[in-house]
Amino acid sequence: xxxxxxxGRPQDLPWAPLELGQPVGLFTGRKLVALGEQPVRCxxxxxxxxxxxxxxxxxxxxxxxxxxxxxxxxxRGGARQIALAPATVAVSCPVAAALAMWEWDVVAPAxxxxxxxxxxxxxxxxxxxxxxxxxxxxxxxxxHATANALDVAGFRLEDGRRISVLHDWHGEGARAAFLRDVRxxxxxxxxxxxxxxxNAAHRDHLHLDQAAxxxxxxxxxx
Ligand SMILES: [Zn+2]
Numbered sequence: 001x002x003x004x005x006x007x008g009r010p011q012d013l014p015w016a017p018l019e020l021g022q023p024v025g026l027f028t029g030r031k032l033v034a035l036g037e038q039p040v041r042c043x044x045x046x047x048x049x050x051x052x053x054x055x056x057x058x059x060x061x062x063x064x065x066x067x068x069x070x071x072x073x074x075x076r077g078g079a080r081q082i083a084l085a086p087a088t089v090a091v092s093c094p095v096a097a098a099l100a101m102w103e104w105d106v107v108a109p110a111x112x113x114x115x116x117x118x119x120x121x122x123x124x125x126x127x128x129x130x131x132x133x134x135x136x137x138x139x140x141x142x143x144h145a146t147a148n149a150l151d152v153a154g155f156r157l158e159d160g161r162r163i164s165v166l167h168d169w170h171g172e173g174a175r176a177a178f179l180r181d182v183r184x185x186x187x188x189x190x191x192x193x194x195x196x197x198x199n200a201a202h203r204d205h206l207h208l209d210q211a212a213x214x215x216x217x218x219x220x221x222x
Contacts, residue, residue, distance in 0.1 A: 050079030
């Protein structure tokens with residue numbers, strides 16, 4: 001693509017500053033991961049975008065690989081609300097920022113397309129958990145150990161319908177198509193997206209995280 005073709009599309013330029021209210025662009029995912037090193041800027045972006053949130057107190061467990069310094073809890077109200085259920089969950093700021101963009105740019109339009117309805121809740125299975133990958137006793141630590149991940153189990157629409165990863169992933173209908181669309185769209189704003197297509201451990205949720213993987217910045221989308 002010629003650079004001139006990108007004029008007026010700052011979200012597609014690697015050096016243009018991130019704004020959560022902009023459409024998702026080519027470099028948005030990397031910019032969101034980089035916010036992990038910029039907690040003040042990350043909070044400012046949430047505020048600028050009209051997201052209401054509470055800063056959570058730091059969590060510093062004895063296990064050094066676990067805990068966090070600057071997680072947030074998304075709150076009801078505000079110009080642009082992201083309603084998680086349960087609402088009390090604390091997530092890292094880069095996860096919150098990506099959830100905001102995912103909800104506005106991917107989830108809401110997909111719900112309109114497939115159901116002609118608005119999403120009222122995103123059901124999740126939690127964020128923080130001091131554990132290694134897959135709960136093993138050795139090996140790498142999960143992004144859940146730093147609240148840098150969220151497991152999304154399903155969605156509720158304003159008219160009461162529920163869409164569940166466990167029950168609706170496989171199939172031909174609108175629900176399965178919606179779930180695939182929101183999984184694919186999540187890959188543009190989260191560093192890691194693991195779905196039921198990946199393995200049986202993910203049959204009932206989409207694992208979304210903002211793992212920082214250094215200069216290569218490789219991303220996992222399965
Ligand atoms: Zn997970």
